[in-house]
Amino acid sequence: MSQETGGRPATPKTCVIAVGNQKGGVGKTTTTVHIAAALGEMGRKVLVIDLDMNQGATRHLGIPSESFLGAYEVLTGEEQPEDVIVTEEDDGVDLPKGVHLVAARRNLEKVDKALLSINKFVISQDVLLKPLQSLEGKYDYIFLDTAPNATTPTIAAYKAAKYFILAAMPDPFAVAGLNDALTDIQGAQQNGNPGLRVLGVVLSGIDGRRTRLANTLIQYVEKQFATSDGKSAKFENTISRSTVIPEAQKDGKTIFQTAPNHKLADQYRALAREIEARLGRGLPQVLPAAEPTSRQADEGLAEEAVANG
Numbered sequence: 001m002s003q004e005t006g007g008r009p010a011t012p013k014t015c016v017i018a019v020g021n022q023k024g025g026v027g028k029t030t031t032t033v034h035i036a037a038a039l040g041e042m043g044r045k046v047l048v049i050d051l052d053m054n055q056g057a058t059r060h061l062g063i064p065s066e067s068f069l070g071a072y073e074v075l076t077g078e079e080q081p082e083d084v085i086v087t088e089e090d091d092g093v094d095l096p097k098g099v100h101l102v103a104a105r106r107n108l109e110k111v112d113k114a115l116l117s118i119n120k121f122v123i124s125q126d127v128l129l130k131p132l133q134s135l136e137g138k139y140d141y142i143f144l145d146t147a148p149n150a151t152t153p154t155i156a157a158y159k160a161a162k163y164f165i166l167a168a169m170p171d172p173f174a175v176a177g178l179n180d181a182l183t184d185i186q187g188a189q190q191n192g193n194p195g196l197r198v199l200g201v202v203l204s205g206i207d208g209r210r211t212r213l214a215n216t217l218i219q220y221v222e223k224q225f226a227t228s229d230g231k232s233a234k235f236e237n238t239i240s241r242s243t244v245i246p247e248a249q250k251d252g253k254t255i256f257q258t259a260p261n262h263k264l265a266d267q268y269r270a271l272a273r274e275i276e277a278r279l280g281r282g283l284p285q286v287l288p289a290a291e292p293t294s295r296q297a298d299e300g301l302a303e304e305a306v307a308n309g
């Protein structure tokens with residue numbers, strides 16, 4: 001029997017991973033949908049929940065704007081997640097293999113007001129807990145694609161996720177966005193989600209002939225985002241810069257659909273394998289952060305490792 005911890009089973013089968021950085025245009029959405037597609041190709045069942053009112057993941061996965069109910073309805077409790085999940089069986093959609101989506105619409109910006117009027121006792125930060133609980137066991141991975149600003153859906157993602165992937169591209173503001181995200185991760189750890197762990201930092205848009213900006217970012221992340229066992233939280237597999245990404249994005253597809261043999265598709269495959277390896281080995285804490293609060297979380301990781309093979 002799994003013990004309950006704040007609405008989350010201590011040993012979940014479904015791995016809930018938020019992807020973030022408090023800055024826009026640094027590769028959060030691209031990272032989310034491509035890791036999802038890579039894991040889907042490996043036979044995993046993956047759900048992406050788009051929590052950004054700018055609908056990056058929804059568009060990238062080719063879903064026409066405003067065509068499906070989604071995150072707003074789930075967060076306000078108007079709909080059960082299972083009733084709004086977009087799958088390959090829906091008309092006119094072409095999702096990557098193994099990937100489902102809870103779409104975002106513009107109405108996400110009004111979710112705060114809606115929550116207040118529905119029930120003043122609903123804690124808006126916790127609105128993802130119940131929906132995720134109802135999906136427990138139905139997916140191997142649920143990815144939460146977040147907005148760059150601390151909107152309610154994004155804060156709810158920090159509160160509900162078990163793991164956090166930080167995304168960054170060589171951008172003058174990306175580092176500040178990483179640090180802000182780390183501060184919010186600590187905030188979530190200290191306020192209701194003590195088990196939240198940084199899974200790692202994904203760096204994309206890294207040129208073959210590295211620019212100074214790229215080198216600075218790599219060095220900074222290697223130094224600042226160290227784990228308590230002295231290793232870097234940066235994933236070894238980085239993603240190169242290539243026009244295949246914006247081209248695929250324009251078509252509402254991942255490169256697993258438009259260019260499966262491209263070097264970048266292989267980089268995402270390697271990254272997906274690295275992610276599974278990290279999940280399997282148990283995660284040391286990324287510094288600086290709160291001490292692990294219970295052995296339960298670590299035991300959970302070990303069991304998850306067995307479940308994930």
Ligand SMILES: Nc1ncnc2c1ncn2[C@@H]1O[C@H](COP(=O)(O)OP(=O)(O)O)[C@@H](O)[C@H]1O
Nearest residue numbers: 024025026027028029030205240241242245246
């Ligand atoms: N590896 C890459 N090579 C080239 N362009 C990329 C790469 N990864 C992301 N991009 C581009 O960078 C821009 C921002 O990416 P996006 O994932 O939308 O960021 P965010 O979700 O953080 O706002 C997009 O136009 C995307 O196409």
Ligand SMILES: [Mg+2]
Nearest residue numbers: 028029052056
């Ligand atoms: Mg985005």
